[in-house]
Amino acid sequence: MAWFLKPKYNIKKGLHNPVQDGLWHKCPTCNSMIYSKDWEENFKVCPNCDFHDKLNAFERIQSLIDPGTFIETNNNIVSVNPLDFNDGKIRYELKVHEAMEKTMLKEAVVIGHGKLNGLSVQLAVMDFSFLGGSMGSVVGEKITLAIEEAIKHKRTMIIFSASGGARMHEGILSLMQMAKTSAALKRLSDAGGFFISVLTNPTTGGVTASFAMLGDIIISEPDALIGFAGPRVIEQTIRQKLPPGFQRAAFLQDHGFVDIIVRRKEMKKTLYELINYTH
Amino acid sequence: MTAYYLSFEKPIEEIEKSIAELRESHSGNREVDFSIEIDELEKKREYLIKTIYENLTPWQVTQVARHPERPIFSDYQKQLFDDFLEIHGDRLFRDDPAIVTGFARIGNEKFVIVGEDKGKDTKEKIRRNFGMPNPEGYRKAMRAMRLAEKFKKPILSLIDTAGAYPGIEGEERGQAEAIARSLFEMSGLKTPIISLVIGEGGSGGALAIAVADRVLMLQNSIYSVISPESCASILWRDAGLAERAAEALKMTGPNLLKLKVIEEIIPEPMGGAHRDTAATMKNVRTSVLRHLAELKRISTPKLIQKRYERFRRLGAFEIVK
Numbered sequence: 001m002a003w004f005l006k007p008k009y010n011i012k013k014g015l016h017n018p019v020q021d022g023l024w025h026k027c028p029t030c031n032s033m034i035y036s037k038d039w040e041e042n043f044k045v046c047p048n049c050d051f052h053d054k055l056n057a058f059e060r061i062q063s064l065i066d067p068g069t070f071i072e073t074n075n076n077i078v079s080v081n082p083l084d085f086n087d088g089k090i091r092y093e094l095k096v097h098e099a100m101e102k103t104m105l106k107e108a109v110v111i112g113h114g115k116l117n118g119l120s121v122q123l124a125v126m127d128f129s130f131l132g133g134s135m136g137s138v139v140g141e142k143i144t145l146a147i148e149e150a151i152k153h154k155r156t157m158i159i160f161s162a163s164g165g166a167r168m169h170e171g172i173l174s175l176m177q178m179a180k181t182s183a184a185l186k187r188l189s190d191a192g193g194f195f196i197s198v199l200t201n202p203t204t205g206g207v208t209a210s211f212a213m214l215g216d217i218i219i220s221e222p223d224a225l226i227g228f229a230g231p232r233v234i235e236q237t238i239r240q241k242l243p244p245g246f247q248r249a250a251f252l253q254d255h256g257f258v259d260i261i262v263r264r265k266e267m268k269k270t271l272y273e274l275i276n277y278t279h
Numbered sequence: 280m281t282a283y284y285l286s287f288e289k290p291i292e293e294i295e296k297s298i299a300e301l302r303e304s305h306s307g308n309r310e311v312d313f314s315i316e317i318d319e320l321e322k323k324r325e326y327l328i329k330t331i332y333e334n335l336t337p338w339q340v341t342q343v344a345r346h347p348e349r350p351i352f353s354d355y356q357k358q359l360f361d362d363f364l365e366i367h368g369d370r371l372f373r374d375d376p377a378i379v380t381g382f383a384r385i386g387n388e389k390f391v392i393v394g395e396d397k398g399k400d401t402k403e404k405i406r407r408n409f410g411m412p413n414p415e416g417y418r419k420a421m422r423a424m425r426l427a428e429k430f431k432k433p434i435l436s437l438i439d440t441a442g443a444y445p446g447i448e449g450e451e452r453g454q455a456e457a458i459a460r461s462l463f464e465m466s467g468l469k470t471p472i473i474s475l476v477i478g479e480g481g482s483g484g485a486l487a488i489a490v491a492d493r494v495l496m497l498q499n500s501i502y503s504v505i506s507p508e509s510c511a512s513i514l515w516r517d518a519g520l521a522e523r524a525a526e527a528l529k530m531t532g533p534n535l536l537k538l539k540v541i542e543e544i545i546p547e548p549m550g551g552a553h554r555d556t557a558a559t560m561k562n563v564r565t566s567v568l569r570h571l572a573e574l575k576r577i578s579t580p581k582l583i584q585k586r587y588e589r590f591r592r593l594g595a596f597e598i599v600k
Contacts, residue, residue: 076599076600077597077598078598078599082538082595083528085527086527087515088523137595141594141596168528171528172502172538173540175482175486175504176486176593176594177593178486179593180590180594182462182463183463183490186467205483208455209455209459209483211459213455227450228445228458228483229445229449234446237445242447246450255452256453
């Protein structure tokens with residue numbers, strides 16, 4: 001074998017790596033090593049620095065809903081390619097298909113109903129891992145369906161948002177989902193329904209500028225990035241660095257746009273109390 | 280003749296220059312008669328404008344929609360409205376000049392007006408933030424629209440913005456909340472609402488004043504979830520590929536009509552609204568008054584129900600087994 005074809009031996013690779021083995025998890029912010037089982041049981045919150053990592057939709061539901069009571073609905077609604085959108089590398093419907101395989105989800109939101117400490121709630125949970133939680137026709141439709149169910153069955157509506165904004169691959173139809181979901185919330189409000197909006201990291205763009213900001217009560221997880229424009233867009237527009245903490249949960253609370261910042265561990269209890277106070 | 284030509288209007292520019300030159304020598308020299316040549320050039324000019332404007336690409340339409348001489352809100356204020364009384368301020372923070380609100384008459388109809396104004400000259404453009412509203416602009420619009428509901432007057436909103444302004448202060452004052460609240464409230468306003476995109480319909484900043492019973496678009500206007508430049512820079516990390524993005528985003532009238540996002544395309548005079556503002560206004564006036572007459576025949580509860588259904592059905596998806 002020619003010397004340049006010989007496999008290179010990387011000493012590091014040969015070593016036992018506890019993070020790669022999956023036994024230990026390294027916190028992305030404070031770098032402390034956490035026993036993986038503890039990390040999962042703590043719903044991906046660092047016990048050391050309180051960093052709240054992203055949860056996928058079903059982890060979130062598991063963290064909130066009484067075991068065995070969640071009933072998912074409308075998971076048979078899937079995206080099409082209404083604009084025949086092709087970014088030159090991949091057609092949009094294939095991009096969606098890839099996201100489905102990667103996440104084992106049908107779309108960027110899971111809707112359904114279940115019990116929260118015995119109270120009946122209507123739930124919509126967004127999942128950032130599915131195309132950045134972007135809102136296209138399916139996300140808009142499912143959120144609207146969930147709101148309409150909440151009206152019909154007089155359930156408290158809870159939406160967990162996590163999104164980069166509208167899904168540009170569906171063009172104007174994505175934009176229209178902002179109006180559609182907001183109009184449904186107006187109906188819920190007129191019917192006397194209770195809507196709690198929970199913002200998680202990150203929630204920006206068209207999702208923030210529609211249903212996410214329309215909660216009777218708006219909750220945020222600690223340090224979540226929440227905004228209309230993304231920080232990069234703002235920096236490019238004004239050509240200056242953004243102040244630290246800008247668009248984070250505490251910033252929004254200081255400016256009057258978030259009612260309560262709730263740690264993941266206390267989320268279920270807080271939601272329960274809010275529903276109790278208002279019923 | 281216009282003072283500003285878009286790149287694809289080069290042949291029109293050349294011919295209009297020749298016509299102007301001939302005219303000049305014609306008037307200075309009475310011995311030679313150029314009128315036949317001028318007539319011929321005029322015919323050629325008309326033919327050129329027609330062929331160019333009948334075959335505009337989406338990117339060219341975008342350029343016409345942003346043309347520096349295109350009629351903007353202040354032109355409508357002067358030429359579409361028979362009179363206008365502006366009202367100012369959101370009663371919370373300040374008056375946002377990027378959105379103009381007030382009362383107007385068009386024919387026998389009284390309207391409450393909400394319009395995005397990009398500003399004409401540099402000073403005005405800066406004062407009006409190039410038509411990019413801050414939260415107080417949307418809150419002012421909401422205030423005006425609530426007055427419309429209270430006094431049972433129809434609302435006409437004129438849309439022309441690159442988008443809601445993405446700045447630090449806008450975020451501090453809740454740009455997202457202001458837009459969301461507008462979508463929420465407009466969907467239930469108990470009065471007819473007509474929206475017209477007169478130039479650029481830029482994303483949430485446009486939709487925030489366009490939750491209407493009828494959404495109309497001028498022929499050479501655009502309405503999109505994202506600007507072609509931003510779309511290109513996200514997809515291909517190159518804003519220079521905007522032409523391709525404009526194509527992909529399907530942001531012009533005929534596509535939006537097909538998707539049922541708009542009800543009607545209002546024709547512009549040949550060669551674009553900037554070549555004949557008066558004719559543009561005439562077309563807008565006829566269309567707006569016709570739509571209002573139709574909406575006035577619908578009872579208020581039915582109007583709200585139909586508005587809900589109008590947006591409820593927008594979207595494309597598939598239900599699988």
